[in-house]
Amino acid sequence: MDITNILQALKDILYFPLFKIKQTDVTLASLIVFTVVVILFVIMSRLFSRMIMSRVLSRMNIDRGTRYTLKRITEYSITTIGVIIAFQFINISLGGLAVIFGLLSVGIGFGLQNVTSNFVAGLILLFEKPIMVGDRIIVGQTEGDVEEINIRSTTVRSLNNISIIVPNSEFISSQVVNWSHGDPKVRLVVDIGVSYNSDLDLVLKTLHEIADENKDVLKSPTPDVIFREFGDSSWNLQLRVWILDPTRHHFIRSDINCAIVRKFRQNNIEIPFPQRDLHVRSPLPVPFLNEKKN
Numbered sequence: 339m340d341i342t343n344i345l346q347a348l349k350d351i352l353y354f355p356l357f358k359i360k361q362t363d364v365t366l367a368s369l370i371v372f373t374v375v376v377i378l379f380v381i382m383s384r385l386f387s388r389m390i391m392s393r394v395l396s397r398m399n400i401d402r403g404t405r406y407t408l409k410r411i412t413e414y415s416i417t418t419i420g421v422i423i424a425f426q427f428i429n430i431s432l433g434g435l436a437v438i439f440g441l442l443s444v445g446i447g448f449g450l451q452n453v454t455s456n457f458v459a460g461l462i463l464l465f466e467k468p469i470m471v472g473d474r475i476i477v478g479q480t481e482g483d484v485e486e487i488n489i490r491s492t493t494v495r496s497l498n499n500i501s502i503i504v505p506n507s508e509f510i511s512s513q514v515v516n517w518s519h520g521d522p523k524v525r526l527v528v529d530i531g532v533s534y535n536s537d538l539d540l541v542l543k544t545l546h547e548i549a550d551e552n553k554d555v556l557k558s559p560t561p562d563v564i565f566r567e568f569g570d571s572s573w574n575l576q577l578r579v580w581i582l583d584p585t586r587h588h589f590i591r592s593d594i595n596c597a598i599v600r601k602f603r604q605n606n607i608e609i610p611f612p613q614r615d616l617h618v619r620s621p622l623p624v625p626f627l628n629e630k631k632n
Contacts, residue, residue: 379420
């Protein structure tokens with residue numbers, strides 16, 4: 339077989355009509371062109387968004403989450419334009435696209451509801467921004483920082499440096515605690531119990547000093563000390579302070595707890611152990627046993 343026959347056979351394979359969309363034959367060659375064009379636009383969208391991030395948005399006074407949202411919107415827009423252009427390369431008009439989307443809607447109805455809901459939820463996360471990249475959140479029992487918001491899922495980096503992939507729909511349908519949403523200031527509450535024999539005024543003064551001496555505690559709003567209740571073996575109080583960086587709340591709480599132990603020991607303030615009274619009674623006589631012996 340000469341080279342001419344080989345080329346003719348290859349041409350027949352590439353241009354053999356696989357199916358039709360709106361009287362337009364779709365061939366293997368057109369599918370290859372379509373795929374190449376889409377891949378090129380995807381690569382171009384990522385390069386362009388990175389260039390915008392590094393040269394434009396990084397120099398503007400915009401928070402990290404907003405920069406990430408603009409980056410993703412740029413990528414999605416360029417990719418969508420690329421898909422439309424790719425369809426034009428294979429001679430499929432907008433009317434043909436309507437047919438394709440109609441077929442996809444049937445597929446969505448039968449088995450892609452989960453993928454579609456995650457995709458729509460991802461768009462909601464990007465535009466409504468209930469969470470953004472860099473936010474400290476709690477999902478279920480896991481606390482971590484949002485690293486990426488993708489089309490289908492969001493990546494959360496836990497405090498143990500473990501990547502947790504969460505479907506986007508979870509953030510829309512479930513409750514999510516966002517420590518960083520809106521105002522970054524958060525209030526930290528530390529519970530303390532002191533002995534009934536303590537000097538109450540000295541306790542209150544010491545707790546205020548601990549709050550004032552901690553560099554991470556804000557001066558405004560001012561820290562508060564609340565006398566909550568008379569406990570079984572202690573006066574139960576709360577030290578309430580405001581901090582600016584919610585990602586450090588574990589470390590700040592630890593620093594305050596350590597300062598409480600040191601300051602209380604210096605001022606002879608007792609933190610009582612939980613006390614329980616145990617009463618042991620002698621067994622009562624059993625009447626029917628005594629009657630049986632008689």
